[in-house]
């Protein structure tokens with residue numbers, strides 16, 4: 298565990314081993330666990346992100362799996378968010394091995410004409426049901442509340458997506474309303490207000 302002063306500094310790369318710095322700038326270490334690290338996405342993550350977002354299981358509740366080109370657009374979208382907002386979806390890796398786990402983080406989304414801060418998560422099928430999404434989403438929630446000063450966090454979830462609903466529930470979000478997203482698909486808005 299890093300000293301508090303190191304974690305508060307914003308960039309903690311200087312106190313991490315060289316191996317941890319290779320793939321991009323480390324954003325922060327999950328406060329309650331050393332199992333996962335987050336870092337910003339870069340174009341060097343395209344193979345991993347294309348495999349994740351191209352997986353039919355991972356994308357079961359999306360209109361379609363993403364092509365490699367769309368995975369690149371996803372990375373570029375998040376890079377834009379880091380610049381404009383100071384957050385986005387981050388790459389999750391196992392702290393012990395550096396193995397790619399998926400992505401998790403925060404994005405702005407519109408629901409019923411209102412901008413919401415959403416926590417999002419995608420985990421490789423081979424690494425699901427180990428508690429990684431819950432751990433990462435809890436850390437993203439803490440980042441939103443404690444670092445960004447957010448007063449509200451949401452998750453926009455397909456009514457049939459129980460694993461995602463369980464993750465949202467376990468980090469303290471509650472079903473607030475059923476509505477439709479911009480493409481007319483039914484969603485449940487999970488939310489917590491502080």
Ligand SMILES: CC(C)(COP(=O)(O)OP(=O)(O)OC[C@H]1O[C@@H](n2cnc3c(N)ncnc32)[C@H](O)[C@@H]1OP(=O)(O)O)[C@@H](O)C(=O)NCCC(=O)NCCS
Nearest residue numbers: 355418419420425426427428429430431454459460461463
């Ligand atoms: C949602 C997702 C990120 C969860 O990742 P994960 O690392 O497996 O999550 P966790 O291990 O932290 O917890 C999963 C929870 O879902 C539950 N779960 C898993 N499959 C389930 C199912 N078919 N029915 C009900 N609950 C289920 C698990 O039991 C666990 O809850 P529990 O601790 O109460 O038992 C992963 O399933 C995923 O990547 N899904 C595809 C992408 C996606 O839908 N993202 C969310 C978009 S809103």
